Amino acid sequence: MAGLKKSNLNSIVELRTTTDDNLPNSLSELEYAQSFAFTDSQLAIGLITVSLAGILFLLDKKYEFDEIYTLTVVLAVLYFTLSSVLYYFKSAKNYKDVKYIGYDDKGNKITIKSYSPKFEPLYKVTVILGDNVRETEFDINYMELFDAFGHFRQDELTARIKKEIAQLQKK
Amino acid sequence: MKIRQQLFQFLNLAFVLSSAFMAWKSLAVITNSKSPIVVVLSGSMEPAFQRGDILFLWNRDKMTNVGDVVVYEIAGKSIPIVHRVLREHHNAQGKQLLLTKGDNNAVDDLGLYAKRMQYLDQKKDTIGTVKGYLPKVGYVTILLTENVYFRFGLLGLMGLSSLFSKE
Amino acid sequence: MFNISNRFQYAANQALSSAIIISTFVIIASIAQLVVNNAWSLDTTSISNIKTQTSLKKSFNYGSLNRKPKENSRIQFDLVTDLRPLFNWNTKQVFVYLTAEYPGKKDGSSNKVTYWDKIIQSKDDAVLDLSRMKSKYSVWDVEESFREREAVLRLEWNIQPWIGPLLFGSTTANSTFTFAKIKEAKTP
Numbered sequence: 001m002a003g004l005k006k007s008n009l010n011s012i013v014e015l016r017t018t019t020d021d022n023l024p025n026s027l028s029e030l031e032y033a034q035s036f037a038f039t040d041s042q043l044a045i046g047l048i049t050v051s052l053a054g055i056l057f058l059l060d061k062k063y064e065f066d067e068i069y070t071l072t073v074v075l076a077v078l079y080f081t082l083s084s085v086l087y088y089f090k091s092a093k094n095y096k097d098v099k100y101i102g103y104d105d106k107g108n109k110i111t112i113k114s115y116s117p118k119f120e121p122l123y124k125v126t127v128i129l130g131d132n133v134r135e136t137e138f139d140i141n142y143m144e145l146f147d148a149f150g151h152f153r154q155d156e157l158t159a160r161i162k163k164e165i166a167q168l169q170k171k
Numbered sequence: 172m173k174i175r176q177q178l179f180q181f182l183n184l185a186f187v188l189s190s191a192f193m194a195w196k197s198l199a200v201i202t203n204s205k206s207p208i209v210v211v212l213s214g215s216m217e218p219a220f221q222r223g224d225i226l227f228l229w230n231r232d233k234m235t236n237v238g239d240v241v242v243y244e245i246a247g248k249s250i251p252i253v254h255r256v257l258r259e260h261h262n263a264q265g266k267q268l269l270l271t272k273g274d275n276n277a278v279d280d281l282g283l284y285a286k287r288m289q290y291l292d293q294k295k296d297t298i299g300t301v302k303g304y305l306p307k308v309g310y311v312t313i314l315l316t317e318n319v320y321f322r323f324g325l326l327g328l329m330g331l332s333s334l335f336s337k338e
Numbered sequence: 339m340f341n342i343s344n345r346f347q348y349a350a351n352q353a354l355s356s357a358i359i360i361s362t363f364v365i366i367a368s369i370a371q372l373v374v375n376n377a378w379s380l381d382t383t384s385i386s387n388i389k390t391q392t393s394l395k396k397s398f399n400y401g402s403l404n405r406k407p408k409e410n411s412r413i414q415f416d417l418v419t420d421l422r423p424l425f426n427w428n429t430k431q432v433f434v435y436l437t438a439e440y441p442g443k444k445d446g447s448s449n450k451v452t453y454w455d456k457i458i459q460s461k462d463d464a465v466l467d468l469s470r471m472k473s474k475y476s477v478w479d480v481e482e483s484f485r486e487r488e489a490v491l492r493l494e495w496n497i498q499p500w501i502g503p504l505l506f507g508s509t510t511a512n513s514t515f516t517f518a519k520i521k522e523a524k525t526p
Contacts, residue, residue, distance in 0.1 A: 036175070039175055040175075043175065043178050043179070043182070046178075046179075046182040046186075047178075047182070049186075049189075050182060050185040050186065050189050053185075053188075053189030053190075053192055053193050054189070056192075056193070056196060057192060060196070064205075065199065065205030066205075069200070069203075072196055072199070072200055073200050075196075076193060076196055076197045076200060079189075079193050080193070080197075083186075083190070218430070218431055218457065218459065219430070219431055219433065219457075219498040220498075236450075236506070237435070237437050237450045237451070237452055237494075238433070238435055238437070238452075238494055238496050238506060239506070240504065255433075257451070257452045257475070258449070258450065258451040258452060258477070259449070259450050260442065260447075260448075260449045260479075260480045261442075261447060261448060261449075262442060262444060262446060262447035263444060263445060263446025263447055268480060274433065274457060278399070279475075281398065281399060282399075287403065289401065289403065290480075301504055302503055302504060303502065303503050303504070304498070304499060304501065304502065304503070304504060305501060306500060306501060
């Protein structure tokens with residue numbers, strides 16, 4: 001499926017996005033089940049935040065500024081509090097760049113973070129087992145993950161992650 | 172999984188719009204003015220303010236001084252007016268009456284007020300006092316509301332740029 | 339990596355942040371210059387030779403409602419002032435105005451009215467020497483009568499900048515006069 005899509009080999013952003021998108025495929029091959037709890041709570045907070053603004057927008061059309069002054073203060077404070085919570089999840093060290101959270105059949109947690117430096121064709125990955133029990137960081141060159149035509153090579157990614165997990169578990 | 176990605180994309184867009192709106196509303200709450208930044212539309216305060224200049228308002232002063240420039244709105248007339256305070260009369264309870272005039276107008280604002288209305292009520296009628304000034308920048312909004320070609324040109328440009336940009 | 343919209347965004351950001359830095363500098367430097375020039379304690383002003391006159395008006399445009407007679411006051415004055423310290427490179431215009439402040443009926447109530455004002459757009463016009471100047475406005479009170487109260491005249495100013503905050507101040511001069519009785523006029 002992913003192999004049919006070509007990526008632009010000159011765009012690091014596109015290579016990283018494609019790799020991120022295919023990360024869950026590799027982990028399901030390694031028999032991990034993805035957990036969406038973290039993603040979903042982020043989504044929920046985001047939707048609530050945005051709808052607070054929507055509510056204020058509607059109220060603003062209907063009522064005069066003086067009539068809904070207190071309500072406006074409350075909504076604004078809530079909006080900016082929730083926004084900063086979301087911002088914290090996006091930027092704090094523990095949550096930044098988290099691309100995948102999943103559990104194996106014994107219920108062991110795995111977290112994967114990834115990012116790419118701006119001018120280097122590297123996929124920088126962090127694999128964390130359990131809650132910060134063991135972790136490892138490694139780079140994969142995009143030359144290994146994509147062939148000369150820009151097709152994504154799922155097997156390479158799966159193999160590499162499998163190897164790193166195995167090493168981690170030995171520690 | 173796909174739907175989550177789409178929701179995130181939607182949220183990103185919604186955050187751009189909603190944060191601009193909420194920033195505006197927060198400024199309104201901080202200054203206690205329903206319209207804390209206004210664009211000058213008429214020449215009645217020339218040469219101090221010209222069309223397209225931007226004014227920053229503050230509406231937490233208990234009293235307005237003679238010489239201050241206020242923005243007021245008469246109930247029933249929806250256009251806010253920016254004029255200077257010519258006279259003020261206040262009592263110990265903090266009720267203040269104002270008579271205003273545009274620098275560039277020959278006479279005071281009696282003719283602009285509602286029928287038989289002799290003064291502005293500082294609490295009820297004023298939207299704020301002008302505290303800060305930025306020249307010309309607001310002309311964009313005048314162009315947007317009054318010039319059809321400019322509006323469609325800008326919309327077209329925005330459309331084109333969204334076509335060409337990725338991520 | 340960079341496409342047109344990226345470049346445009348980058349350029350716009352740069353332009354915006356440099357504009358903010360430059361205008362902040364302009365505002366701070368011009369206010370500092372005003373402080374150095376003692377703009378808030380100008381003592382070169384004198385208001386003298388004040389004559390007042392009160393008459394009755396019955397037009398809405400002179401403060402009357404329902405054609406009920408309303409006292410209107412006019413004054414004549416001599417004014418000498420040097421407002422050149424208010425002008426620097428961020429001064430677009432100076433608005434000078436002559437105000438009269440007088441008490442109201444009850445404790446804590448007060449009134450302030452403008453008799454005369456002038457827009458000065460250049461430093462060359464900032465030295466004023468007016469004699470027997472007539473008030474620009476016909477002034478009426480919220481009450482029917484001025485009741486021969488005493489008022490304090492002050493010369494106040496507002497600097498309209500090219501960019502930044504509107505600045506207000508008053509010269510140190512003040513003189514008093516008493517509102518004239520109706521029709522018997524001229525001398526205070």
